[in-house]
Amino acid sequence: xxxxxxxxxxxxxxxxxxxxxxxxxxxxxxxxxxxxxxxxxxxxxxxxxxxxxxxxxxxxxxxxxxxxxxxxxxxxxxxxxxxxxxxxxxxxxxxxxxxxxxxxxxxxxxxxxxxxxxxxxxxxxxxxxxxxxxxxxxxxxxxxxxxxxxxxxxxxxxxxxxxxxxxxxxxxxxxxxxxxxxxxxxxxxxxxxxxxxxxxxxxxxxxxxxxxxxxxxxxxxxxxxxxxxxxxxxxxxxxxxxxxxx
Amino acid sequence: xxxxxxxxxxxxxxxxxxxxxxxxxxxxxxxxxxxxxxxxxxxxxxxxxxxxxxxxxxxxxxxxxxxxxxxxxxxxxxxxxxxxxxxxxxxxxxxxxxxxxxxxxxxxxxxxxxxxxxxxxxxxxxxxxxxxxxxxxxxxxxxxxxxxxxxxxxxxxxxxxxxxxxxxxxxxxxxxxxxxxxxxxxxxxxxxxxxxxxxxxxxxxxxxxxxxxxxxxxxxxxxxxxxxxxxxxxxxxxxxxxxxxx
Amino acid sequence: xxxxxxxxxxxxxxxxxxxxxxxxxxxxxxxxxxxxxxxxxxxxxxxxxxxxxxxxxxxxxxxxxxxxxxxxxxxxxxxxxxxxxxxxxxxxxxxxxxxxxxxxxxxxxxxxxxxxxxxxxxxxxxxxxxxxxxxxxxxxxxxxxxxxxxxxxxxxxxxxxxxxxxxxxxxxxxxxxxxxxxxxxxxxxxxxxxxxxxxxxxxxxxxxxxxxxxxxxxxxxxxxxxxxxxxxxxxxxxxxxxxxxx
Amino acid sequence: xxxxxxxxxxxxxxxxxxxxxxxxxxxxxxxxxxxxxxxxxxxxxxxxxxxxxxxxxxxxxxxxxxxxxxxxxxxxxxxxxxxxxxxxxxxxxxxxxxxxxxxxxxxxxxxxxxxxxxxxxxxxxxxxxxxxxxxxxxxxxxxxxxxxxxxxxxxxxxxxxxxxxxxxxxxxxxxxxxxxxxxxxxxxxxxxxxxxxxxxxxxxxxxxxxxxxxxxxxxxxxxxxxxxxxxxxxxxxxxxxxxxxx
Numbered sequence: 001x002x003x004x005x006x007x008x009x010x011x012x013x014x015x016x017x018x019x020x021x022x023x024x025x026x027x028x029x030x031x032x033x034x035x036x037x038x039x040x041x042x043x044x045x046x047x048x049x050x051x052x053x054x055x056x057x058x059x060x061x062x063x064x065x066x067x068x069x070x071x072x073x074x075x076x077x078x079x080x081x082x083x084x085x086x087x088x089x090x091x092x093x094x095x096x097x098x099x100x101x102x103x104x105x106x107x108x109x110x111x112x113x114x115x116x117x118x119x120x121x122x123x124x125x126x127x128x129x130x131x132x133x134x135x136x137x138x139x140x141x142x143x144x145x146x147x148x149x150x151x152x153x154x155x156x157x158x159x160x161x162x163x164x165x166x167x168x169x170x171x172x173x174x175x176x177x178x179x180x181x182x183x184x185x186x187x188x189x190x191x192x193x194x195x196x197x198x199x200x201x202x203x204x205x206x207x208x209x210x211x212x213x214x215x216x217x218x219x220x221x222x223x224x225x226x227x228x229x230x231x232x233x234x235x236x237x238x239x240x241x242x243x244x245x246x
Numbered sequence: 247x248x249x250x251x252x253x254x255x256x257x258x259x260x261x262x263x264x265x266x267x268x269x270x271x272x273x274x275x276x277x278x279x280x281x282x283x284x285x286x287x288x289x290x291x292x293x294x295x296x297x298x299x300x301x302x303x304x305x306x307x308x309x310x311x312x313x314x315x316x317x318x319x320x321x322x323x324x325x326x327x328x329x330x331x332x333x334x335x336x337x338x339x340x341x342x343x344x345x346x347x348x349x350x351x352x353x354x355x356x357x358x359x360x361x362x363x364x365x366x367x368x369x370x371x372x373x374x375x376x377x378x379x380x381x382x383x384x385x386x387x388x389x390x391x392x393x394x395x396x397x398x399x400x401x402x403x404x405x406x407x408x409x410x411x412x413x414x415x416x417x418x419x420x421x422x423x424x425x426x427x428x429x430x431x432x433x434x435x436x437x438x439x440x441x442x443x444x445x446x447x448x449x450x451x452x453x454x455x456x457x458x459x460x461x462x463x464x465x466x467x468x469x470x471x472x473x474x475x476x477x478x479x480x481x482x483x484x485x486x487x488x489x490x491x492x
Numbered sequence: 493x494x495x496x497x498x499x500x501x502x503x504x505x506x507x508x509x510x511x512x513x514x515x516x517x518x519x520x521x522x523x524x525x526x527x528x529x530x531x532x533x534x535x536x537x538x539x540x541x542x543x544x545x546x547x548x549x550x551x552x553x554x555x556x557x558x559x560x561x562x563x564x565x566x567x568x569x570x571x572x573x574x575x576x577x578x579x580x581x582x583x584x585x586x587x588x589x590x591x592x593x594x595x596x597x598x599x600x601x602x603x604x605x606x607x608x609x610x611x612x613x614x615x616x617x618x619x620x621x622x623x624x625x626x627x628x629x630x631x632x633x634x635x636x637x638x639x640x641x642x643x644x645x646x647x648x649x650x651x652x653x654x655x656x657x658x659x660x661x662x663x664x665x666x667x668x669x670x671x672x673x674x675x676x677x678x679x680x681x682x683x684x685x686x687x688x689x690x691x692x693x694x695x696x697x698x699x700x701x702x703x704x705x706x707x708x709x710x711x712x713x714x715x716x717x718x719x720x721x722x723x724x725x726x727x728x729x730x731x732x733x734x735x736x737x738x
Numbered sequence: 739x740x741x742x743x744x745x746x747x748x749x750x751x752x753x754x755x756x757x758x759x760x761x762x763x764x765x766x767x768x769x770x771x772x773x774x775x776x777x778x779x780x781x782x783x784x785x786x787x788x789x790x791x792x793x794x795x796x797x798x799x800x801x802x803x804x805x806x807x808x809x810x811x812x813x814x815x816x817x818x819x820x821x822x823x824x825x826x827x828x829x830x831x832x833x834x835x836x837x838x839x840x841x842x843x844x845x846x847x848x849x850x851x852x853x854x855x856x857x858x859x860x861x862x863x864x865x866x867x868x869x870x871x872x873x874x875x876x877x878x879x880x881x882x883x884x885x886x887x888x889x890x891x892x893x894x895x896x897x898x899x900x901x902x903x904x905x906x907x908x909x910x911x912x913x914x915x916x917x918x919x920x921x922x923x924x925x926x927x928x929x930x931x932x933x934x935x936x937x938x939x940x941x942x943x944x945x946x947x948x949x950x951x952x953x954x955x956x957x958x959x960x961x962x963x964x965x966x967x968x969x970x971x972x973x974x975x976x977x978x979x980x981x982x983x984x
Contacts, residue, residue: 002406002429002430002431013456013457045430045431046429046430046431046432047429047430047431047432047492048430048431054431054456054457055431056431056457056492057334057431057432058334059331059332059333059334059433060331060334061331061332077328077331077332078328078463080327080331081326081327081328081329081330081331082323082324082327082328082465083327084327084330085305085306085307085323085326085327085354086305086307086323087305088303088304088305088306089357090357091337091357091360091361108331111335111336111337111358112357112358114337114360114361115337115360115361115362116361160248183248183292183293184248184291184292184293184294185248185291185292185293185294185300185301185302185303186292186293186303187305193966193968194965194966194967194968195475195687195688195690195691195967195968196687196691196965196966196967198468198472198475198687199472199473199475199687199688200472202470202471202472202475203472206472210259210300211259211300211302212470213467213470214467214468214469214470214475215465215466215467215468216465216466216468217324217463217464217465217466218463218464218465218466219328219461219462219463219464220461220462220463220464220975221459221460221461221975222444222460222461222462222487223460224448224458224459224460225448226444226445226446226448226449226452227445227932227934228931228932228934229441229444229445229448229460229932229933229934230931230932230933230976231975231976232975232976233974233975233976233977234972234973234974234975235972235973235974235975235976236971236972236973237958237959237969237970237971237972237973238968238969238970238971238973239971241468246293246302439720439722440719440720440721440722441721441722441933441934441936441937442719442720442721442933442937444933445933445934466729467729473686473688474685474686474688475686475687475688476685476686476687476730477729477730478729478730479728479729479730480726480727480728480729481726481727481728481729481730482725482726482727483712483713483723483724483725483726483727484722484723484724484725484727485725494898494921494922494923505948505949537922537923538921538922538923538924539921539922539923539924539984540922540923546923546948546949547923548923548949548984549826549923549924550826551823551824551825551826551925552823552826553823553824569820569823569824570820570955572819572823573818573819573820573821573822573823574815574816574819574820574957575819576819576822577797577798577799577815577818577819577846578797578799578815579797580795580796580797580798581849582849583829583849583852583853600823603827603828603829603850604849604850606829606852606853607829607852607853607854608853652740675740675784675785676740676783676784676785676786677740677783677784677785677786677792677793677794677795678784678785678795679797687967690960690964690967691964691965691967692964694962694963694964694967695964698964702751702792703751703792703794704962705959705962706959706960706961706962706967707957707958707959707960708957708958708960709816709955709956709957709958710955710956710957710958711820711953711954711955711956712953712954712955712956713951713952713953714936714952714953714954714979715952716940716950716951716952717940718936718937718938718940718941718944719937721933721936721937721940721952733960738785738794
């Protein structure tokens with residue numbers, strides 16, 4: 001049960017580069033080192049070497065960074081893990097998301113809401129919607145998500161959500177709508193790149209929600225050299241500010 | 247179904263302080279403002295005001311910060327969310343943890359592994375073990391955890407784990423043991439407060455694992471004042487370094 | 493010439509606390525440990541122990557943190573050093589400052605502009621002005637500073653400044669005035685606590701100045717334990733944003 | 739007196755790129771936009787436009803980032819300003835430095851020690867020594883520096899220094915030597931890239947010095963857009979740890 005099977009999603013790992021693919025026996029996969037006939041991997045144990053590669057089960061980090069097809073910016077794991085916690089997601093949660101974007105955060109949500117949860121995700125751009133659909137079909141539990149290509153100003157078919165998350169430019173004008181579809185007291189989250197948006201968000205949130213929290217998360221990587229331990233020279237300086245309320 | 251019921255775990259929220267308690271009708275609960283007869287809360291809707299309080303469903307942040315009984319340091323949500331992602335936890339995962347500590351991270355793991363997962367958590371200190379047991383009984387899914395008051399040097403009854411996490415002082419000497427109980431290629435995580443431990447961990451990991459990642463996560467809070475937006479004066483400067491490998 | 497003399501400013505150092513005082517033989521100085529007759533210190537070498545203390549020449553950090561009389565917030569060394577660099581201060585520079593505050597930044601400027609420079613510093617609050625005067629008389633080169641208790645809206649007697657620095661709430665409305673008193677192309681700096689002020693400052697600066705730079709500086713301290721090296725648990729999360737233009 | 743003169747060091751500023759050069763009338767200077775005959779600049783006022791450029795007096799930041807010839811890593815202004823403060827440099831200070839490197843920190847020191855100070859700087863690599871000499875001749879006060887191409891293990895000709903700064907790989911073994919050339923109680927600074935070096939430094943410092951401080955400084959730049967204010971996406975994650983003692 002720890003063997004690579006047909007149709008598995010795998011991580012092909014080299015010191016320099018990583019690749020995500022589905023194991024389809026009829027196909028080959030090309031890396032910067034050379035070509036792999038995917039049928040040669042079937043039956044190998046996860047974690048084992050194959051030629052100059054190691055083959056792992058990918059985690060969501062790997063998938064978001066190396067597997068996801070991108071049409072727009074992704075939400076990074078450093079934020080996603082915290083968002084899941086603040087939205088209090090667990091098996092059975094019913095979550096609202098807008099916009100779907102590439103579906104990166106949708107994948108985190110689908111994990112967190114388990115087999116009994118349901119994600120409703122809205123995206124107005126057809127290109128993003130279709131791309132996210134492919135990503136979630138490939139990497140997520142598709143039976144637990146309803147994907148809409150639709151502006152939320154046209155109405156949302158469901159209500160009584162356990163949590164909601166907004167990631168689009170003019171999200172502040174939909175905060176009264178969010179209040180109406182969330183269970184009373186349920187958490188709302190938003191991500192926004194600029195301080196101006198944060199100021200606006202606070203002003204609107206103060207009218208409809210309570211317990212406003214604004215944070216940013218900085219992740220710093222270290223070089224894994226035991227005798228010369230030090231942070232990497234360059235780091236991500238900003239992805240976005242996170243806002244939560246309930 | 248959004249009403250407060252007998253035996254619910256609730257968050258009693260005031261601008262200045264927060265409290266977590268179980269709703270037991272026979273009892274009263276005292277805050278810095280005064281006393282609440284808990285039976286008065288039953289039947290109220292979540293999110294509604296009661297006297298000078300607001301009553302919410304607590305999220306894991308609330309529980310860890312305000313509800314957990316502490317005998318030792320806790321792992322904070324900023325790290326926990328990232329750990330769950332890097333350990334690739336999802337419904338059905340079988341996870342190993344040592345030491346249990348207060349059970350804070352156990353609660354995050356229990357959420358992530360869903361109804362079909364199983365957590366095996368070891369703690370050698372009886373005091374911590376018993377305290378964590380109470381915390382997990384109160385705030386987690388107790389049916390999905392096996393708690394051991396035992397040093398792991400004496401052997402671990404299970405194997406083929408999907409992931410393992412270590413948080414204790416001399417964890418580096420148990421890395422070969424971890425290798426033997428994890429599925430090949432499965433992820434391992436550790437948290438350590440000092441750079442000296444990180445250097446040692448890398449040296450040992452290099453012999454048994456691959457794909458070593460070392461990071462630290464900094465969380466910065468902002469004051470929710472829309473006209474005077476700025477970070478808080480004081481922030482947490484360090485909790486621990488995170489180490490991952492597989 | 494490395495001996496403590498009458499009237500020297502000294503740092504009295506204990507592991508737990510630090511004190512700044514002037515050596516006046518007639519006086520005694522009380523610390524949390526006990527009383528020191530200051531005449532007993534005269535003739536001792538700097539760096540030597542006296543009872544349970546060590547006596548050092550204080551640096552500007554020591555003076556700002558432990559010696560300055562404070563009536564308002566101070567600017568910290570982490571910012572001051574960078575400001576001096578960006579204002580391009582050197583022996584002979586003529587600098588404008590408003591407001592004087594406690595005089596902390598004035599002390600940094602006085603060091604940087606050397607024996608041939610001149611600092612013009614304005615403060616509208618009499619209480620701050622008088623307090624800063626005492627601080628600069630005690631710790632700075634008083635012959636190189638002209639201190640004004642005056643609003644700058646009433647006019648500034650000098651022009652052709654090599655640099656200017658503003659630290660007061662409505663500083664943005666004086667940017668045209670700054671333009672008129674600075675040499676063409678000379679640097680201007682500002683410190684502001686909130687992002688709203690930064691947005692406003694950029695808007696005004698864009699009309700009168702070029703080459704706008706906005707930064708923040710974070711300083712993180714480590715515990716000096718060689719076997720357990722780690723950052724301190726708590727750090728300063730925010731002092732202010734720095735703005736520069738020319 | 740604010741006019742560009744023959745032999746001035748100037749900053750040629752474009753939105754995309756910056757250049758430092760000396761105004762030598764006989765020469766031309768080529769930028770990514772085109773060629774400038776330097777004699778055309780003589781007599782222009784600083785801060786004024788010339789074709790598509792603006793011409794400024796460069797500050798030390800400009801010089802270090804755009805003017806210095808580099809053979810090795812430079813020390814950045816965010817650290818240099820703080821170092822000058824902690825070493826308590828002022829007009830008349832006698833400072834020891836090793837190694838000279840590119841001379842970047844030497845330039846900061848020369849500014850800080852004014853017309854009456856003296857810097858002694860040692861560099862064992864001839865290539866670095868000669869390069870730094872050129873940099874300091876061009877951008878500093880050369881009469882206040884004595885530059886040695888020499889290992890300090892062979893002895894240092896001066897003593898009674900007011901401050902010392904070390905920036906080279908095996909600096910820890912010279913700490914007893916530093917103790918002997920510094921005035922008692924005088925400050926010592928070091929910069930080191932790795933945590934392992936910091937641990938070693940603390941161990942040695944504890945034998946010879948007191949009041950050990952270890953810090954790191956992080957500088958975060960913001961995009962100067964008033965309506966979309968946010969940090970830059972990428973930032974410097976690490977330059978080095980600073981160590982001070984006395």
